[in-house]
Amino acid sequence: MSFDVALVREQFPILKREIDGNPLIYLDNAATTQKPQCVIxxxxxxxxxxxxxxxxxxxxxxxxxxxxxxxxxxxxxxxxxxxxxxxxxxxxxxxxxxxxxxxxxxxxxxxxxxxxxxxxxxxxxxxxxxxxxxxxxxxxxxxxxxxxxxxxxxxxxxxxxxxxxxxxxxxxxxxxxxxxxxxxxxxxxxxxxxxxxxxxxxxxxxxxxxxxxxxxxxxxxxxxxxxxxxxxxxxxxxxxxxxxxxxxxxxxxxxxxxxxxxxxxxxxxxxxxxxxxxxxxxxxxxxxxxxxxELDLVGAAAHEQALIARATELAQEVEGLRMIGQARHKVGAFSFVMSEGHPADIGFLLDRQGIAIRTGDHCAQPLMNRFGVPGTARMSFAVYNTLEEVEAFFKALRKVQMMLA
Structure with a gap:
């Protein structure tokens, strides 16, 4: 069975939520994943x-x-x-x-x-x-x-x-x-x-x-x-x-x-x-x-790699954004800082647009010290995230950038 992200999303009731009138875009999966109805x-x-x-x-x-x-x-x-x-x-x-x-x-x-x-x-x-x-x-x-x-x-x-x-x-x-x-x-x-x-x-x-x-x-x-x-x-x-x-x-x-x-x-x-x-x-x-x-795990992995690749591509178009960690082989997480705004401010303003990410040192203070930052903004992916959500994230991030400029 081929990987169908729309079919996967239908199994997660929380993804139907709205935050301040915006559809929830949940990109904090490295902190915790949401639960399908069968688990509940x-x-x-x-x-x-x-x-x-x-x-x-x-x-x-x-x-x-x-x-x-x-x-x-x-x-x-x-x-x-x-x-x-x-x-x-x-x-x-x-x-x-x-x-x-x-x-x-x-x-x-x-x-x-x-x-x-x-x-x-x-x-x-x-x-x-x-x-x-x-x-x-x-x-x-x-x-x-x-x-x-x-x-x-x-x-x-x-x-x-x-x-x-x-x-x-x-x-x-x-x-x-x-x-x-x-x-x-x-x-x-x-x-x-x-x-x-x-x-x-x-x-x-x-x-x-x-x-x-x-x-x-x-x-x-x-x-x-x-x-x-x-x-x-x-x-x-x-x-x-x-x-x-x-x-x-x-x-x-x-x-x-x-x-x-x-x-x-x-x-x-x-x-x-x-x-x-x-x-x-x-x-x-x-x-x-x-x-x-029971998922198509090969298809799911390819889908998540496409999300990472698109996020990396769009990040390079954002002036003042610095990606933290550009390993050849990555899964799941995408960390960054911006010249405008503390990561906590970025996370707060994204939340007002219905986008959930993680900010801070991610319980990895020695690693943050290695890169000379107090913390990062981190978007992290799961099998139910979509390319449309990645696009929406960067559209919202540009709005945040203008608000913090």
């Missing part, structure tokens, strides 16, 4: 038909909830091509997934060990490793970003050595839209025996990922970045690592036995899923991934 329906159905805690209930509702909850785990397994369903861990989102790994890493590292991240990270994928190194005495390094907004692979190669124990990098930069060569980056790290985590928050909705093909050890993403609910996400990790990884939280579900003096831990995936899980949102995330997987 799945969440409502859980709470109206089988709301119950999972796994240990001796009644019909608990059985139904458990089956749906674990079926959603299977959907995720197949979508990312995980070898085993037990490797799929439910989290609150990418940040918690990264923290699960970082908390354990801080207990495993020792002085003399080295950790590498990059200069384009979201704070969730840099502060965590900083803290792990501080806790353990390990050394922390970062890979610089070029003027084009790409990682400097020569420097990356020079940082890798026999002391490198862990490497983390984003699949896609949330601030720049840079699509990183994650398979190549992973292979380079594995050549020196390092563990690898990929922050997939921005990459997962732009074609997905095959974790076995990439070869990484951990991959984390958030449900709300791939048309699912907020407050739910995934950490995937290799079974041999997760089975021995220091536990993140203790409590119910994650234990095998408890005495007044000690406790032992449950098997995967439950040893890393302490407490009552977010059952409804997990089921809805499974539905979101099912919905997304």
């Amino acid at each position: 329906d799945a969440l409502v159905a859980y709470y109206t038909e089988c709301n119950s805690n999972v796994h240990r209930g001796a009644h019909r509702l608990a059985d139904e909830a458990t089956r749906k909850f674990e079926a959603a785990r299977d959907i995720v397994k197949h979508f990312i091509n995980a070898p085993k369903r037990e490797e799929v861990i439910w989290t609150k989102g990418t940040t918690e997934g990264i923290n699960i790994v970082a908390n354990g890493l801080g207990k495993l590292l020792k002085p003399g060990d080295e950790v590498i991240a990059t200069g384009m990270e979201h704070h969730a994928n840099i502060v965590t490793w900083q803290q792990a190194c501080k806790a353990s005495g390990a050394t922390f390094h970062t890979v610089p970003v070029t003027e084009q907004g790409e990682l400097d692979l020569e420097v990356y190669q020079s940082l890798l050595n026999s002391n490198t124990k862990f490497v983390a990098f984003p699949h896609v930069s949330n601030a720049l839209g840079t699509l990183n060569p994650i398979k190549e980056l992973t292979a380079m790290a594995k050549a020196v025996g390092a563990w690898v985590l990929v922050d997939g928050a921005q990459g997962i909705a732009h074609g997905g990922v095959d974790v076995q093909e990439v070869g990484c050890d951990f991959y984390a993403f958030s449900g709300h970045k791939i048309y699912g609910p907020m407050g739910i996400g995934i950490l995937w990790g290799r079974e041999e690592l997760l089975s021995e990884w220091p536990v993140w939280q203790t409590g119910g579900e994650m234990i095998a036995t408890v005495t007044l003096q000690d406790a032992t831990w449950n098997v995967l995936p439950y040893r890393l899923e302490a407490g009552t899980p977010n059952v409804g949102d997990a089921i809805a995330l499974g539905e979101a991934i099912r919905w997304f997987s």
